[in-house]
Amino acid sequence: MSNTITLELKGPQFRLLGQAIRARLTPKQFDMMLKQRIDVDRADITLADDYTALVFDVIGAANRAGWVFKLVEAAREERPNEPVFVEYAQIVGVGPRGLPGKAELESIIRASNTLFDIAKFRSRIGEIEGQVCRVDLLGDGQGTGFLVDADKVLTNYHVIESVVRDGRAVTDYQCRFDFKVREDGTAVNQGTVIDVKELLHHSKYDPADLQDGGQQPNPDNLDYALLLLDGEPGNEPIRGITLDENTPARKWVTMSTTAHDFTPASPLFIVQHPSKRPMKLALDTESVIKVNGNQTRVRYKTNTEPGSSGSPCFNQNWELVALHHSGDPQWVPTWNEGIPFHLVTAHLAANGFTQQNPVEV
Known part of the structure; x- marks a missing residue:
């Protein structure tokens, strides 16, 4: 010390x-x-x-x-x-970056008309923080992912596209949980690194995602990848250290099965690993811009950075509502874009994946 x-x-x-x-x-x-x-x-x-x-x-x-x-x-x-x-x-500088202080957080809670008070709001952030990971390729950050089962992480297809396109071994990828570095550069935790074992399911992005001409994406092209891990971090405490039965398991993010009403100017919160850095929160109480014509994409103003692909997007009550996957390609961006999550849930169900509920200890 x-x-x-x-x-x-x-x-x-x-x-x-x-x-x-x-x-x-x-x-x-x-x-x-x-x-x-x-x-x-x-x-x-x-x-x-x-x-x-x-x-x-x-x-x-x-x-x-x-x-x-x-x-x-x-x-x-x-x-x-x-x-x-x-x-x-x-x-002390080891929490997720972007989480505001008490006064600003209270203002965000009031503005977003959340069901939570400040204590419950922080409590949910604490839970979700352990369920979101950085997706690495040979140790180098490529995007963001999050647990949707004890041993499964969801991210964007384009984050691991080389597995399908180029035949790269999926085992070259890892999921890094708990990565912490203080603002002054002091290392806190290099992370709990778990190898990816298998690409279970995926849905490619759509050619329309690479343009901004108003084309409607194919509803089957949802830009997601479901990864099987070589371990069960969702059933283990953070860093796998167990003191007793009171140390809670990490668990996983509950997937939405019903369509979310993306009302314009409604809140959207994103938990991300931007630019290979530690976790960051982006909280915007007037975020949603619009949903596209065939209801397969939602645009919003919540800030993201490179490396945020695959991040979970939550409403003001910390319910998973979208999968972040892209941003405005213009020099001065004005929007970000995600996949309404109930579409991902339905697509996975059609491929045989049904989310399990965490076992309460």
């Missing part, structure tokens, strides 16, 4: 973080978390008998020595849907 003094948390912030840790982890679980996730022996820091004092001592030591971000990230991995840990991940 570094000996650099980096006081990232102020005194008043200790109390809320300490309360959240004590409420979510027993003393034994706290000790195990420190050892297994960040290789810290709590006894080397404090021998306090009182749990409140013990946690306070550890937070203080981490804060003074410059590894409080590791402590916060470990707690968030243990309880990914705990809103306080999501909030503190933002404070």
